[in-house]
Amino acid sequence: MSCSRRDLLKNTFKATLASTLPLSAFKMLSPAQVKASVGDANVRWVFLVDTQKCVGCGLCVKACKNENEVPYDPPITRTWVERYVLMKNGQSHIESPFGGRDGYTDTSIHENEIPADQIAKGFFVSKLCNQCKKPACVQVCPVGATYQTLDGVVLVDRKWCIGCGYCIMACPYGMRFFHPVHKVAEKCTFCYHRIIKGMKTACVQNCPFEARLIGNLKDPNDPVTKIIMNQRVSVLKDEYGTKPQVYYIGLDTNVR
Amino acid sequence: MKNHVLRPLFVVIIGVALLLVVRHFMVPADFGVQEGGNFTYNFHRLSNVEDWKNFKVKYRGREYCQECHEENAASILDSPHEVIQCENCHGPAIDHPDNPETLAIDTSRAQCLRCHTYLPYPTSQRSELPGIDPQDHNPGENCVDCHNPHNPDLENM
Amino acid sequence: MSVENIVAQGGEHLAVHGLEWTTKELFTYPNEFIYWSIQIVMYPYMTGLVAGAFVLSSLYHVFGQQDLKNMARFSLVFSLALLPVAMMPLQFHLQQPLRGINVMFTPHFTSAIAAFGIVFSTYAVIVLSEIWFVYRQFFVDQVNTLKGKEGAKDRIMYYLYIVLTLGAFDTSDEAVAKDKKAVKILAAIGIPIACFLHGYAGFIFGSVKANALWMSPLMPVIFIMSAIVSGIALCMLTYIIIMEWKKWSTIIAKGKGDESVKMLAGAELDVITKTSRYLLGFLVAAITLELLDLIFRGYTAMKSWDILRSVMYGKDFINIFLLQYTLGNLVPFIMLLVPGLTIRRVFFALIFVLFGVFMMRWNVVIGGQAFSLSFAGYMHYHLPIIPHSMETFKEGLFGAMTVAATPFVLFYFINKVTPSLEYK
Numbered sequence: 001m002s003c004s005r006r007d008l009l010k011n012t013f014k015a016t017l018a019s020t021l022p023l024s025a026f027k028m029l030s031p032a033q034v035k036a037s038v039g040d041a042n043v044r045w046v047f048l049v050d051t052q053k054c055v056g057c058g059l060c061v062k063a064c065k066n067e068n069e070v071p072y073d074p075p076i077t078r079t080w081v082e083r084y085v086l087m088k089n090g091q092s093h094i095e096s097p098f099g100g101r102d103g104y105t106d107t108s109i110h111e112n113e114i115p116a117d118q119i120a121k122g123f124f125v126s127k128l129c130n131q132c133k134k135p136a137c138v139q140v141c142p143v144g145a146t147y148q149t150l151d152g153v154v155l156v157d158r159k160w161c162i163g164c165g166y167c168i169m170a171c172p173y174g175m176r177f178f179h180p181v182h183k184v185a186e187k188c189t190f191c192y193h194r195i196i197k198g199m200k201t202a203c204v205q206n207c208p209f210e211a212r213l214i215g216n217l218k219d220p221n222d223p224v225t226k227i228i229m230n231q232r233v234s235v236l237k238d239e240y241g242t243k244p245q246v247y248y249i250g251l252d253t254n255v256r
Numbered sequence: 257m258k259n260h261v262l263r264p265l266f267v268v269i270i271g272v273a274l275l276l277v278v279r280h281f282m283v284p285a286d287f288g289v290q291e292g293g294n295f296t297y298n299f300h301r302l303s304n305v306e307d308w309k310n311f312k313v314k315y316r317g318r319e320y321c322q323e324c325h326e327e328n329a330a331s332i333l334d335s336p337h338e339v340i341q342c343e344n345c346h347g348p349a350i351d352h353p354d355n356p357e358t359l360a361i362d363t364s365r366a367q368c369l370r371c372h373t374y375l376p377y378p379t380s381q382r383s384e385l386p387g388i389d390p391q392d393h394n395p396g397e398n399c400v401d402c403h404n405p406h407n408p409d410l411e412n413m
Numbered sequence: 414m415s416v417e418n419i420v421a422q423g424g425e426h427l428a429v430h431g432l433e434w435t436t437k438e439l440f441t442y443p444n445e446f447i448y449w450s451i452q453i454v455m456y457p458y459m460t461g462l463v464a465g466a467f468v469l470s471s472l473y474h475v476f477g478q479q480d481l482k483n484m485a486r487f488s489l490v491f492s493l494a495l496l497p498v499a500m501m502p503l504q505f506h507l508q509q510p511l512r513g514i515n516v517m518f519t520p521h522f523t524s525a526i527a528a529f530g531i532v533f534s535t536y537a538v539i540v541l542s543e544i545w546f547v548y549r550q551f552f553v554d555q556v557n558t559l560k561g562k563e564g565a566k567d568r569i570m571y572y573l574y575i576v577l578t579l580g581a582f583d584t585s586d587e588a589v590a591k592d593k594k595a596v597k598i599l600a601a602i603g604i605p606i607a608c609f610l611h612g613y614a615g616f617i618f619g620s621v622k623a624n625a626l627w628m629s630p631l632m633p634v635i636f637i638m639s640a641i642v643s644g645i646a647l648c649m650l651t652y653i654i655i656m657e658w659k660k661w662s663t664i665i666a667k668g669k670g671d672e673s674v675k676m677l678a679g680a681e682l683d684v685i686t687k688t689s690r691y692l693l694g695f696l697v698a699a700i701t702l703e704l705l706d707l708i709f710r711g712y713t714a715m716k717s718w719d720i721l722r723s724v725m726y727g728k729d730f731i732n733i734f735l736l737q738y739t740l741g742n743l744v745p746f747i748m749l750l751v752p753g754l755t756i757r758r759v760f761f762a763l764i765f766v767l768f769g770v771f772m773m774r775w776n777v778v779i780g781g782q783a784f785s786l787s788f789a790g791y792m793h794y795h796l797p798i799i800p801h802s803m804e805t806f807k808e809g810l811f812g813a814m815t816v817a818a819t820p821f822v823l824f825y826f827i828n829k830v831t832p833s834l835e836y837k
Contacts, residue, residue, distance in 0.1 A: 041292055055382040057370040059344050066348050067314045074429045080443050085377070094440040094789055103370030105390065122377025127442075136622060138297050142526035143515040147300035150292055157304040162515050163508020165430075165448045166526055172623035174442035174786045180427035183508040193311035202315045208339040208371075209381065239716075240622055250379075256440065256787035260549075260581035260588065261595050264542040267579065279518045287519055296523045 043151040044217040044245075045190050048224045048233070049126050051250040054211035056081055056124035058103035060203035065101065067191065067202035069181075076177040077101065078188040079128035079203055084254055085114055086121045092254050100124075125255050126212060128203065129154065129175045129188035130236065130244030137167035137176060137187075146185065152217075152245060153192050158184050172240040190214065217245070314348040317341070321349065331406040345405065365390075368399040428804060430508065434797055439790035447782045447794045451813045452502040454778045457614045457636060458643065458771055459816065460499040464611040465644010466492035467540060467603055472691065474543075474600035481691075483684050488648040489547065490833035493540050494824035500533065501816050505807045525617040536603070536610050543599040545579070546592045548831045552578045573830065611640040618777060625717030625788075626724075626781040631706045638699035643770035645692045649685060650763045651824075653756060655834060656681040685759050689749050696766070700742050703773070720788045728791065729783060733776050741769015 064079045065072050080099030086092045093109040104124070107114055135154050138146050145161035148154050156167075161184035168176040168185060179186035191201035195214065199205070204212045215224025227233070233247040236255070248255075286302040289295050321342045322329040332338060343349060345367060347359045374387025394402075403410065431446025466488045472478045473485035504510050517534075520527040552574045559571040581588075612633040618624075619632025660677045667673060707725075710718060725733055745762035779794045797809030806812055828834070 052379070053381050055371055055380065055385060056375070059370065063315055063344070063348075068311075071427050074427050075432070076429055076444050082440075094787075096440070096443055099443040102366060104375065105366065105369035105373040107373075107375060116376040119376060119378065121379045122375065122382075123380040124382070135297065140524045140526070140621075141521055142524040142529070143512075144287070144299040144301075144519045144521040145515075147290075147304075148293070148297040149305055150290070150298070155304065155308050157301050158307075159304070160301055160512070160515060160519075161509065162512040164503075164506070164526060165508070166524065166617075168444075168448050169621050170623055172786060174445045177444035177446075178430040178448070178508055180429050183430075189308060192308045194313055196309055197313070199313070199317065205315055205317055206341050206344055208341070208344070256789050260579075260583060261591050263579040263581055264538075264545055268538050268542075275517060282514075283518045295521075299519075299521055 041150045042218055045131060045152050045195060046215055046217040046224060046228065047128065047131070047190070047246040048213040048215065048227060049246060049248050050211045050213075051123055051125050051248060051252075051255075053209045054081065054124040054126055055209060056083055056100060056104040057208070058100040059206050059208065060126060060212060061099050061101040063202040063206035064188075067194075068189070070186070071180050072101075074180055075099070076180070076186075078175075078186070079126065081124050081126045082256075083109070084121070084123055084125065084252065085109060085119055086252075086254055087114075088118050088120045094254075094256065100126075121252065123250070123252070125248070125251070126203075127173065127175075127236075128246060129190070130173055130242070130246045131188075131190060133243035133245060134241065136170040136172065136240065136242050140166045140170040142166065146187075149192070153190050153195075154187065155189055155192065156185050156187060158182050161185050172237050172242065173244075312350075314350050315341075315343050316349040317343075321346075324353075328406065335407045335409075337405060337408055363398065363400045363405075365397070365399055368403075368405075372399075428802070430804070433805060434795045434808070436793045436795065437785075437790060438793065439785075440787055441785035441790040441792060442787055445785055445792065447779065447792055449506075449778055449782060450794065450808045451796055451810070452506040452808055452816070454771070454774045455502040455813050455816045456499070456506070457611070457618075457640075457778075458774045459495065459502060459820075460611055460614050461636065461640030461643045461770065461774075462647050462820075463492050463495040463499050463536075463644070464607040464637070465641040465646075466495060466648050467536075467607045467644070468641050469645050469648055469688070469691070471600040471604045471607075474596055475604065481684075481688065483680070484648065484652065484688055486547065487652060487833045488644075489540070489544060490827060490831055491648055491651060491820070491824055492644075493544055494827050495820045496537055496540060497823065498816060498820045501819060502813075503529075505812050505816070525613055525620055528613055532606065532610050532613060536606050539599055539603045539606060543596055543603065544831060545577075546595045546599065549578065549581060549592055550584050550589055551831070553582050553584050556582070577830070608637050612637050614640075618781070623786060624781050625715075625721055625784075627777065629706055631702055632777075635699065635702045635706065638695055638702060639770050639773055641695045642692060642699050643767055645688065645695065646763045646766040646770070649688050649692070650760070650767065651821075653681070653685060653760055653763075657756070659834075682754070682756060685756060686754050689754065689759060689762075692766070693746070693749055696742065696746060700738075700746075717788060720784045724780060724783050724791070728793075729776060729780050732772060733780070737769055737772040737776055741765055741772050745769070 058081055061077055061080055064070070065077060068078060070076065070078055075098055077099035080096050080101075081104075082094060082096040082100070083104050084092065084094055093112070093114060095109050107116070131148075131153055133152070135148060138148055138154055141147075142164065143160060143162055145157045146154060146167055147157075158179075163178065163184055165178070165185070168178070176185050176187045178184070191199075191203075194201055201212075201214050204214050213224045213227075215222040215228075217225050217228065219225055220229075227249075228247050231249065233249055234251045235244045235247060236251070238244065284301050284303070288299070288302065290298045290300070290302055292298075318329060318341055325342075329342065332340070332342070345362050347362065349359070350356065352359055369390055371382075371385055372387050373390055375382045377383050429446070431448050431450075434450060435446040437445070469481065470485040470489040470492065473481040504513055507513055516527060517530040520530060522528065555574040556571065556578060559567050559574065562568070562571070615633030615636030618627040618636075619629050621627045656677065660674060660681070663671065663674050663677060710721060745765040748758055748762035748765070751758075782792055782794070784791055797805040800806035800809050800811055
């Protein structure tokens with residue numbers, strides 16, 4: 001009696017295993033399908049920010065929020081512009097109210113009037129997802145809801161994200177946040193829907209001063225690639241080993 | 257009754273089997289490691305990439321505007337404001353003229369001050385732009401009352 | 414989507430997660446908030462209690478520490494009552510609680526959290542099996558006792574016990590000996606798994622390289638040690654409360670001078686004195702590791718040390734040095750060490766210990782988010798007390814209290830089925 005029951009159990013188990021494990025859950029698409037669905041492996045999207053050219057108008061932030069349906073008034077944002085004012089006495093003033101969405105239209109910072117004759121350097125640095133080669137945020141996602149496409153962009157699956165916030169914690173750049181409407185992790189996508197159609201990202205297109213550029217690192221003739229290859233550029237926080245892919249011209253040690 | 261010791265194990269096995277069955281129905285069929293990728297960075301629902309590709313484009317760019325508003329595009333291209341995209345002030349086109357039928361133009365003072373508040377910043381291009389002190393220069397007035405955004409230099413008006 | 418829609422989106426009341434309870438100071442990145450709040454403090458605290466309670470019971474089953482015999486059965490059942498509660502804070506915290514099961518469906522094993530589903534279930538299975546073996550004979554006895562009884566409650570209990578026996582009614586000496594052996598094996602496997610369960614809770618924090626306070630290989634070990642401390646403390650505390658209650662009910666029933674009252678009081682003090690020795694040992698280990706971590710950070714003084722120091726010695730000084738180290742560690746340490754232990758003194762020492770471990774979790778989780786990733790600004794956490802939305806309930810004082818109260822409610826019910834205090 002107990003023997004036959006055990007056999008029954010065993011068989012049930014085997015049958016269940018056999019019916020579930022045939023990797024239907026891990027079904028592979030054909031290479032053509034994959035290429036079509038996932039983007040081209042001959043492309044590696046990279047970004048270039050020229051801090052000398054940025055004037056802090058914030059039109060990039062405004063465009064990004066509208067383009068990507070990030071609620072306009074809440075303080076969260078996919079990209080932002082920071083203002084750095086460094087004084088001759090070594091003091092520094094840094095701010096980014098609402099991510100610089102409304103531009104910088106006042107000389108005072110945090111309600112302190114900054115005397116113009118004591119300013120040593122003043123500049124703007126725009127930030128966006130670094131689309132790291134080794135993204136810490138993707139590594140820590142417990143369910144595979146965030147991932148890197150083969151052309152190097154890190155995306156979030158809004159239907160699979162559980163909203164644990166581990167990726168937000170793992171990003172050294174503070175790029176991620178919870179989308180107030182979708183209630184899942186949200187981040188800059190390099191406007192993936194635009195760049196795969198051959199358009200520029202919303203922030204690049206709407207920047208009047210070409211302070212932001214996007215390019216394909218695998219194309220040696222791409223103007224952005226040429227600058228990255230031939231000029232002195234740097235990245236933010238490379239000590240975390242995530243290999244960020246947003247390059248900067250004119251960074252300063254004070255940039256955080 | 258010899259092997260009653262293994263009974264909890266059977267319960268566990270049934271539990272695992274149940275989970276696998278549920279998993280079979282709940283996990284999207286295209287979930288997996290994408291070809292050419294690895295488990296660490298490329299494990300996901302493959303069709304999600306399509307979802308993102310199909311996201312709606314809203315800023316269409318000057319070329320799109322030019323198709324109908326050729327004169328307006330020409331006028332701004334002939335001015336120092338040539339670097340500014342139409343949609344920065346006119347708003348994202350989306351599917352204009354179908355949806356929305358009209359665009360709301362941002363003619364606010366704040367919009368102009370984004371660039372034209374003078375900020376005395378060495379090492380930034382901001383200090384080289386024509387700038388004003390907003391407290392001093394006709395405070396409270398709308399810039400567009402005097403300046404034409406498509407031809408902003410007062411002497412050329 | 415029309416322009417109106419885009420604009421309208423901004424106008425609606427939209428809850429930005431974290432905005433409610435975070436205030437910012439100086440320069441922080443726009444998206445930075447205290448994303449991991451009170452429930453993530455509760456999470457390692459509750460898992461710690463589970464692991465600690467189990468380790469305590471295993472000390473008897475595996476290493477034959479006879480002095481823990483009375484404590485062992487109780488702490489085993491109590492660890493079962495704590496088990497579902499280790500998961501609760503995570504459920505409360507998730508932005509998409511219904512999708513929590515995805516962790517089991519598509520575990521991404523490069524994430525420490527993905528291991529949670531597997532390790533936690535394995536551990537649950539071990540605890541449940543161990544309890545089954547410990548109580549199997551009792552289940553069979555109950556089935557036999559309840560067999561002929563007519564009352565509705567008795568019938569329900571009868572069928573419940575039938576199910577619980579899993580059809581194994583053999584209570585011969587041979588079979589019972591097998592049970593005992595199985596308990597021993599399971600308890601032995603359980604210790605590393607309990608440690609792993611909690612060690613990787615430490616790993617979840619210790620492996621976040623973006624966070625200067627969390628990133629430390631010592632983090633998992635510190636978490637295990639303090640977990641065992643808190644688990645033992647809670648078991649002792651609950652044990653004291655239950656024994657005192659029994660003592661009082663005996664006094665009311667039989668009068669103060671009765672022999673059984675003295676026996677109860679004597680037995681209680683004996684168990685508590687012996688268990689407190691283990692508590693002291695683990696407490697010393699936990700404090701040593703924490704201080705090592707602190708000293709090492711100060712000595713090596715990496716880039717992040719400036720801001721860490723300003724948080725530890727400045728903004729969080731009271732939380733860390735007064736509440737955690739002094740009140741939570743030093744005071745109970747002395748209280749337990751001074752000879753002539755009394756139940757009352759142990760009782761208060763245990764409360765301080767539990768509070769100290771809670772503050773340690775708080776200082777790790779909240780303290781780790783008290784400074785900006787920019788190292789140029791601070792964030793302050795304001796625990797939501799009066800809830801005015803689901804979110805402020807879940808991630809507020811009442812959510813945390815719900816989590817903290819649940820194990821006791823569960824224990825009340827579980828103890829009805831598997832009595833852990835009377836049954837010999």
